[in-house]
Amino acid sequence: MKLVLHNLTKSFATHRVLDGLSGDFGEPRSLALIGPSGGGKSTLLRIIAGLETPDAGTVTLEGEALAFADEEKLRAHRRRLGVVFQAFNLFSHLTALANLTLPLEKVHGLSASEAEHLAREALRRFHLADHAHKKPAQLSGGQQQRVAIARAIAIKPRLLLFDEPTSALDPEMTAEVLEVIEELKDEGRDFLLVTHEMGFARHVADRVAFLADGRIVEHAPAEELFGTPRSPECRDFLARILKY
């Protein structure tokens, strides 16, 4: 993924969440965003996903600037991404299978049979074939999140965005979801991950960016950032978080 952020600013009411955030990450396959809560990680991900409009600044993905003022273009941008949310966000009235086929049919124009074929394949991949006809409420959190990942993958996105995908899960389910993300990495998929799982970020991301107070304080290859953080903020953060 080629991602360049320039001078992004975003405020909610009087609270400035992003404060002139910039970053040129080169061309990592996978990028993890870490940092203290309220530092702007999720807001940044939502801006990159085309779900939030920055007050100022630009996002350039694969050499293309996102057109935040043009809803039509923004929608086209969203269609090429797969977003996985903290709270799974599966459509509660639809079965697991229908959660996958709905976007394939209605957004990507596949026929019903093509969509079902692709959807079943994606569910099988994540060992969810037996759950195809269950509603989200009948699935465990880990299963729901894997269905959400399957839904994101099924459309063959150019980039996957994970917004704290394991924050709502217990440790066992966290492991089953992290395993899936790791598989995707091994497959060579591009993704951007907001996470509190430091060990996992270090393990799975090519590059890690540390966000605090609405800015990217530093970013570096994973080993480097976790091994020898340069900024005092990042050093403090890692020391605090890795203490226990």
Place this chain on the structure above:
Amino acid sequence: MISALRSAFFADDRAPASPLARAASFALALGLLSLVCSGALAALSYHWSWGPVWDFRRLFWNGWLTTIGIAALALPLSCLLGLAFALLRRSSFLPLRYVARIYVEITRGTPLLVQIYFYWYIFGQQLPRDSRFLAGAVILSLFSGAYLSEIIRAGIDGVGRSQLESARAIGFTRAQTYRYVIFPQALRRILPPFAGEFASIIKNSSLLSVLGIEEFALAAGTVSSQTYSYFESYLPVALGYLLLTLPISLWTQSLEKRARFET
């Protein structure tokens, strides 16, 4: 002995009643109520005379059919109006929002009878006389539409933010989000209160008698003024309305039960 009585007449969530116990209690309740009613009538020393009323049976029958006709027109029409105003209240064009809001507040805040007169004297006068039936159904729909629009609005508002977020992230347009996410989810929540409002529409149609529409309640009025048999004229009317509203009420309850299981 006491425990047998207990299980025959008492129930709670842990020990639901058996069908037999429920039937027995139902019969008992019905019996008690009839006893009270017949006692009250006996105190009046009322003399029943069904003969003259029976002679007007065609009038009742036609009135009942007219009521069904009005309801059949008003139900879909009020749904359409309700949906339209619910959507207007979510319009991004602010003046439209307020049009919907003012309409809903005024309609819900004033008696139907007053509205019937108002609409009739302002608009109805220009209409040909034989269009009363249609005008009545429209007035009733305008009234119920306001209530239905509030039910629909609450149903739409009840759809979680995460669901809308997901729909946007997937790349749905606004129309697609309504079609595939909001409406199907809102419908489950809306149906039980909707069915209740349907029963109200049927009952409220009785007020249209003030326009001289020959529906069920007017039939009873006509008959009672000619026979002086008030109970005999209005009892069939009560039964006739119950015949229409009870199935809806039972349907509502089954919908509520299903909605509980689904979540």
